[in-house]
Amino acid sequence: MCGIIGCTGGFDTAAVLLQGLSKLEYRGYDSAGIAVLCVDGIEVVKCRGRLSNLSELVSGKDFGDCPVGIGHTRWATHGEPNDINSHPHISRDGRFCVVHNGIIENYMEIRDGLMSQGYEFVSETDSEVIAHLLEFNFRGDVIQCLRETVSQLEGSYALGVLCREKPDMLYSARKDSPLVLGLTEKGGIIASDIPAILSHTRDIYIAEDGEIAAVGRDEIVFYDQLGNIMDKDAVHVDWEVDSAEKGGFEHFMLKEIHEEPSAVRATLGNDAFDHMEITKPDRIQIIACGTAYHAGVVGKYIIEETAGIPVEVEVASEYRYRNQIVGKNHLTIVISQSGETIDTLFAMRKAKKLGSRIIALVNVVGSSIAREADDVFYTRAGPEIAVASTKAYSTQLAAMYMLADKLSDGTIGSKTLADIPGMIERIISKREDIQRFASELFGGSSIFFIGRGLDFALSMEGSLKLKEISYIHSEAYAGGELKHGTIALIEEGTPVICSMTQPHLFSKMAGNVKEIQARGAKVLVITTEDLAEEAAKVADMVVTIPEIDPIYAPVTAVVPMQLFAYYCAVLRGCDVDKPRNLAKSVTVE
Ligand code: AGP
Numbered sequence: 387m388c389g390i391i392g393c394t395g396g397f398d399t400a401a402v403l404l405q406g407l408s409k410l411e412y413r414g415y416d417s418a419g420i421a422v423l424c425v426d427g428i429e430v431v432k433c434r435g436r437l438s439n440l441s442e443l444v445s446g447k448d449f450g451d452c453p454v455g456i457g458h459t460r461w462a463t464h465g466e467p468n469d470i471n472s473h474p475h476i477s478r479d480g481r482f483c484v485v486h487n488g489i490i491e492n493y494m495e496i497r498d499g500l501m502s503q504g505y506e507f508v509s510e511t512d513s514e515v516i517a518h519l520l521e522f523n524f525r526g527d528v529i530q531c532l533r534e535t536v537s538q539l540e541g542s543y544a545l546g547v548l549c550r551e552k553p554d555m556l557y558s559a560r561k562d563s564p565l566v567l568g569l570t571e572k573g574g575i576i577a578s579d580i581p582a583i584l585s586h587t588r589d590i591y592i593a594e595d596g597e598i599a600a601v602g603r604d605e606i607v608f609y610d611q612l613g614n615i616m617d618k619d620a621v622h623v624d625w626e627v628d629s630a631e632k633g634g635f636e637h638f639m640l641k642e643i644h645e646e647p648s649a650v651r652a653t654l655g656n657d658a659f660d661h662m663e664i665t666k667p668d669r670i671q672i673i674a675c676g677t678a679y680h681a682g683v684v685g686k687y688i689i690e691e692t693a694g695i696p697v698e699v700e701v702a703s704e705y706r707y708r709n710q711i712v713g714k715n716h717l718t719i720v721i722s723q724s725g726e727t728i729d730t731l732f733a734m735r736k737a738k739k740l741g742s743r744i745i746a747l748v749n750v751v752g753s754s755i756a757r758e759a760d761d762v763f764y765t766r767a768g769p770e771i772a773v774a775s776t777k778a779y780s781t782q783l784a785a786m787y788m789l790a791d792k793l794s795d796g797t798i799g800s801k802t803l804a805d806i807p808g809m810i811e812r813i814i815s816k817r818e819d820i821q822r823f824a825s826e827l828f829g830g831s832s833i834f835f836i837g838r839g840l841d842f843a844l845s846m847e848g849s850l851k852l853k854e855i856s857y858i859h860s861e862a863y864a865g866g867e868l869k870h871g872t873i874a875l876i877e878e879g880t881p882v883i884c885s886m887t888q889p890h891l892f893s894k895m896a897g898n899v900k901e902i903q904a905r906g907a908k909v910l911v912i913t914t915e916d917l918a919e920e921a922a923k924v925a926d927m928v929v930t931i932p933e934i935d936p937i938y939a940p941v942t943a944v945v946p947m948q949l950f951a952y953y954c955a956v957l958r959g960c961d962v963d964k965p966r967n968l969a970k971s972v973t974v975e
Contacts, residue, residue: 387969388473388487389413390565391582392456392546394556395573395603400449402575402586403457407437409582412638412771414969415459416467420444421474421483422452423548428483432458432472453573453603454556456546458485461969464493465510474548475514477521478505481550484520486513487578488542488563489974496538516545528552532559532598533613542728542973544578544593556601558593563973564726564754565593567606568620574601579971580623580750581769589620592752621752625769637962639772639855643948644814647807649777650941652766653784654803659792662745662761666793667717670697671742673705673733674721675972677775680847681747681782682721684940687840688786691937693794702733703975712740719789720746723770723778724971725753732975734758747785749778763789772963773970774855776948779847780810783941802935806942809932813945820946823910823927824953827881828856834872834882835862835947836902838895841885844940848883848947855955855965865891865898878906883947886913886921887931887939899924912946914939 389410393402403420418440419432431447433439437459458473465471473485490496493512496519501507505518516535523534528549536543542562549557558565558576567576568587576599577583580590593599596611608618635641670689672682679701686697706729712718718737722730725748734755738744746759749767756762765781784803791798827833833852835845842864849862863872865884876882882902886895899909903924911925916933929946931939955962 387413387461387971387973388578389415389459389582390456390485390487390544390546390576390578392485392556392558392576392601393573394454394554394601396453397572399452399455400444403455404437404441404444406577406582407457407459410459410577410579411437412773412963412970413459413461413579414773414964415461417460417462417469417472418458419472419474420455420457421476421548422449422455423483423550423553424450424452425553427480428476428548428550430474430476430483432474433469434467434472453554454548456483456485456548456556463489463974464512471509471511473513475509475511475517477517479521481524482517482520483548484513484517485546486516487544487973490515490539490543491541492539516543520547528555528557529598529600529609529613532557533609536561536598546576554603557599558601559598560593561595562728562731562754564971567591567593567599567601569606573603574606576601580625581771584623584625588623590623590752591618591620592757623751637772637952639774639776639952639962642770642772642777643945643952645768646777646780646945647810649767649781650784650810651807652768653781654788656764656766658763659788664717664792665715666693667695668713668715670695670717670719671737672697672699672719672721673702673730673737675702675727675729677779677847677850678721678723678730678782680843680850681779681786682719683843683846684783684840685719685786685790687843688790688937689793692790692797695793700733702727702729705733706736710736710740712737712742714741716742718742718744720744720755720759721782722746722755723749723767723775723782725750725755726971726973728973728975731755731758745789747782749781771970773965773968774851774951779944780941787938787941798937802938806938809934809942810945813931813942817949820929820949821953823929824950825957826927827908827910828858828954828957830858830879830881832859832875832880834876834880835860835885836865836868836882836898837885838865838891839888840936840940841888841891841895844885844943844947845883847944848885848951851948851951852954854968855951855962856958856960857966858954865895868898869901873902873905876902876905876907880907882907882909883950884909884911884925885943886911886917887943888936889917890936892917892920896920896924912943
């Protein structure tokens with residue numbers, strides 16, 4: 387999704403903006419731009435395509451002494467990705483310049499109103515209305531003007547604003563779209579995401595909904611919704627700057643897979659559940675999207691198995707628009723890497739309004755979901771830059787096991803959990819085997835994933851990983867369900883990845899494997915070392931993971947699936963870290 391950067395003070399403005407935008411590239415974008423405020427006005431440079439196109443345009447300019455600037459990477463929602471629709475957008479009189487993340491839902495109405503006042507629009511975006519509205523509302527006081535403007539906006543926004551009348555200031559506002567700010571020796575800086583400013587400061591102010599900030603060289607003044615100046619504390623972020631860099635790996639995704647052992651160790655070191663009073667609930671609902679949803683599906687199996695509490699797993703975007711029955715003693719678990727996924731955030735708000743207690747499993751410290759939940763457990767995966775979630779998933783699973791242990795009064799225990807990082811290391815050390823299998827199967831136009839029980843939950847994640855980065859069509863099915871329709875798609879050579887880590891379901895799965903083999907499927911089985919010999923009897927290829935208590939198998943068995951997806955994507959020449967059409971943090975509905 388879109389990214390915002392802005393700075394004021396003694397920075398090399400254009401360079402800092404471009405560098406910040408490069409740190410936001412991972413979020414996904416299709417155009418980029420910057421604006422700098424100079425003595426003779428605001429200058430905007432923007433274009434469709436990669437940041438390298440923008441850098442080329444900027445390198446031909448001499449901005450001279452321009453202490454303030456804003457930058458943006460756009461992921462198109464309203465209007466196609468082209469130069470004009472790119473941000474920043476400038477007001478008719480050139481006084482205001484704006485970058486915007488989010489969606490202005492009432493932009494048509496505002497646009498019609500401004501057009502009747504003689505304003506002309508150059509872009510198809512919803513965001514352009516903000517620049518003109520600022521001009522329309524300006525009567526000399528920028529804060530007052532910003533307050534009035536945002537009060538007229540419906541939808542979500544994080545804004546970076548320049549005003550020609552204030553040549554050394556930068557302004558920001560937010561609602562339902564993340565925004566962070568920092569103050570350094572050189573000046574103030576804002577961004578939509580922590581990695582963009584991590585090299586400048588680790589003490590980060592997290593903007594709250596309704597707050598407006600005036601960012602100067604030496605101070606940031608925060609205003610609440612009523613326009614009162616407010617005190618705000620910075621949060622110290624101890625992520626290493628390097629952890630947001632590739633560190634010698636070809637892609638962030640591969641690096642992040644290699645970080646899974648240390649990330650899971652960090653999760654296991656979090657004792658936050660020990661400090662939470664949790665009365666055993668009558669029912670649990672887990673709400674999340676994408677990979678986090680898949681972690682929730684594993685969570686359902688393990689909580690029901692160990693704690694005997696009924697669990698429903700809900701796709702967040704569906705949860706919001708259904709009649710929900712939430713009782714007094716119901717617990718809601720929200721899972722999100724970014725903590726900013728708007729569907730998850732809104733679903734969480736709904737559950738809270740219905741009276742449920744919320745426990746959030748979140749990676750990004752200080753994110754909206756983390757702040758609004760009743761309790762938060764940080765998964766401590768460190769920054770995840772690749773669009774495809776890897777270490778976020780394994781740490782979410784680790785957190786789920788810890789929560790299940792708490793809910794089941796210690797049934798799970800920590801012994802096997804502590805062994806998991808070492809097991810993941812062993813799997814990664816055998817990555818060349820997986821690379822070889824990928825080289826045999828990456829040409830397939832469709833790859834199926836099947837499993838039973840926890841293996842089915844795991845298959846859903848394996849399939850998502852493959853399709854999102856390699857663009858190979860893929861579906862996950864419960865082993866026993868295939869013959870009710872989907873088996874019609876199996877033909878000579880169709881690759882099927884079968885998870886067989888659950889001994890009590892092994893013979894049933896072996897039966898399913900035979901069914902598809904009889905129809906020509908090429909079968910790759912992922913199983914534990916102790917089951918490998920049996921698996922070899924039915925499989926064309928076998929990937930083994932270390933022997934493990936079956937309940938924990940998903941957290942290790944996912945690693946070969948992630949590596950398989952990675953190598954298929956590389957072999958197909960795909961942009962592994964920034965797959966087409968996808969964004970890292972989905973902050974629009
Ligand atoms: C997974 O690889 C995807 N990038 C996506 O499904 C992601 O898990 C989903 O958008 C949820 O994100 P969140 O964890 O930040 O809420």
